[in-house]
Amino acid sequence: MKKRKSFCSLLLAAVLLLLSGSAAAAAKPVQKVPLIYIHGFFSDSIYETRGDVESKKLWPPDKSLFLNDLKNAAPELLKDLTLQRWDELLDRSLAIANPVFSPLYYDESGTPKDESGAEANDPAAIAAQGEGSFRYDWRADPLETAESLNRFIASVCEAAGTTQVDVYAHSFGGIVLLSYLTVYGNERIRAVVFDSVAIYGESFNGELMTGQVTLDAHGLYNYYNSVLASMLPYHAIASELFGAAERLGLIDLLSRLGNEAIRHLKTRIIREFLLPLYCNWPSVWAMVPDEYLDAAMHYVFDELYAGQDHTALQQKIQTYNTQVRVHKAETLRALNQTANVYVLSRTGFASIPLTPSCGNLSDGIVDTKYSSFGATTSDYGETLPDSVLENTNPAYLSPEKDIDASTCLFPEQTWFLRNTRHTLSNDEALIAALLNEQTQATVNTFAAFPRFLIYDDSTETLLPDSGSQTPGLLQRIRLLVADFKRLLSDVLQPLTSRFFKNAG
Numbered sequence: 001m002k003k004r005k006s007f008c009s010l011l012l013a014a015v016l017l018l019l020s021g022s023a024a025a026a027a028k029p030v031q032k033v034p035l036i037y038i039h040g041f042f043s044d045s046i047y048e049t050r051g052d053v054e055s056k057k058l059w060p061p062d063k064s065l066f067l068n069d070l071k072n073a074a075p076e077l078l079k080d081l082t083l084q085r086w087d088e089l090l091d092r093s094l095a096i097a098n099p100v101f102s103p104l105y106y107d108e109s110g111t112p113k114d115e116s117g118a119e120a121n122d123p124a125a126i127a128a129q130g131e132g133s134f135r136y137d138w139r140a141d142p143l144e145t146a147e148s149l150n151r152f153i154a155s156v157c158e159a160a161g162t163t164q165v166d167v168y169a170h171s172f173g174g175i176v177l178l179s180y181l182t183v184y185g186n187e188r189i190r191a192v193v194f195d196s197v198a199i200y201g202e203s204f205n206g207e208l209m210t211g212q213v214t215l216d217a218h219g220l221y222n223y224y225n226s227v228l229a230s231m232l233p234y235h236a237i238a239s240e241l242f243g244a245a246e247r248l249g250l251i252d253l254l255s256r257l258g259n260e261a262i263r264h265l266k267t268r269i270i271r272e273f274l275l276p277l278y279c280n281w282p283s284v285w286a287m288v289p290d291e292y293l294d295a296a297m298h299y300v301f302d303e304l305y306a307g308q309d310h311t312a313l314q315q316k317i318q319t320y321n322t323q324v325r326v327h328k329a330e331t332l333r334a335l336n337q338t339a340n341v342y343v344l345s346r347t348g349f350a351s352i353p354l355t356p357s358c359g360n361l362s363d364g365i366v367d368t369k370y371s372s373f374g375a376t377t378s379d380y381g382e383t384l385p386d387s388v389l390e391n392t393n394p395a396y397l398s399p400e401k402d403i404d405a406s407t408c409l410f411p412e413q414t415w416f417l418r419n420t421r422h423t424l425s426n427d428e429a430l431i432a433a434l435l436n437e438q439t440q441a442t443v444n445t446f447a448a449f450p451r452f453l454i455y456d457d458s459t460e461t462l463l464p465d466s467g468s469q470t471p472g473l474l475q476r477i478r479l480l481v482a483d484f485k486r487l488l489s490d491v492l493q494p495l496t497s498r499f500f501k502n503a504g
Helices: 007-019 063-082 086-104 123-129 142-160 173-184 203-208 217-231 235-247 250-279 282-286 290-304 311-323 325-336 386-391 428-436 473-503
Strands: 035-038 057-059 131-133 165-170 189-195 340-347 414-418 452-456 461-464
Touching (some): 035 142, 035 173, 057 086, 063 250, 086 250, 123 142, 142 173, 142 282, 142 311, 165 173, 165 428, 173 189, 173 325, 189 428, 217 235, 217 250, 250 290, 290 311, 311 325, 325 340, 340 428, 428 461
Parallel strands (some): 035 131, 165 189, 189 340, 340 414, 414 452
Antiparallel strands (some): 452 461
16 A cells, blocks of 8 residues: 535426435445445435434425426426516426425525534444445535544544544545545545545536526537436437437427526526525535636625625635635645545536536536546547547547546546446446555556446446447337337236236
């Protein structure tokens, strides 16, 4: 080992609900130290009384109720949208979204309005089991969460009789760990897997916080086709229908209607939905990329919150910026000197189609360029310019020619997992292999796990990426036939059962 709300508000709410959670825990490796999982945004339950799992659960909500309310309101929402009754559309949308999200609001100081929070942690249980999750309130100031993590790691080590732990950090969990490392150091960390983390931010988050809200027809098509379609039953049929709608101009019509609504209601959407829900969470500010930060602070506090006292919240944001943000590369390099460090960047998808950055290559949420700590990437569905392709060592170029890994902070310790969504766990074998290594592994250590990997849905495994997996015409036909067979079976089976039941 080395040395030591309107249409847009509803769409955003639906995206948050669909994509909430985090990657599932990795397969348990053979190890001598406890393994701690730090999951991301929306992954841990939030209770009405922090630490009390018997109190009312505020998050996750009952998605069936949300979707049922949305289904019931859909005719009126569609009518409001068609007739351009913008205020009525927003009022109706907020009536659906607010019951789900308003219990999660923070006040103007960046603290909960009540006693809500996450469940209590049990270090002794994790020490006994050899692995377990660190539970935390993902709305809170990352530095406050880091303080809790410090006590937690110390308690786990004491209970396990060890001096170090391994850590798997996913999504916002990377920011929690970065904050801990910056303040408390690296001594207790043996190995870390950063899996699609938001340490360097998320473009869509920076643009939301600067008021750049828009719907892009092509981006909407790309996001549906790359991220959402696979979540639906009969997704081959759904993709073909959505493609037909795009060719007929229906997606463009939908986006134009949505943008007209945004033009009339953007200020209300942000003031009545995004501000109270999103902007008062100190954690969200840690996910604003550096290049958006000044504009976001000005837009939110000097324009939208003008005349209101948010001094305490601003101080929390500034403390994180000066203590953690500006030192992130330095902190990560220092960790790399004392621990085994691995970076997994999920990729192959378009970004959320609510902001101008929807063309960025991503895992559906976090931009690939950020989750990889600095890879050079093309837009989704495009290739890198010839100037990059001609001057980069081919070993660092993805088979699809859309990623140059040579610019990563740790290029030999960074893996790219194509066709793996942000919240879909399918890298357990890779994580287990990495954490089983006592010395630093690289992209050349495992024949089965080179730098560029792709998820094979048919075998549910990661395989070496050998090139574009875009299905050709024959493959699309085979997928459609398979979907129609499943659909026919699902329709006929109940009818057949009913017939034989009646006949009997």
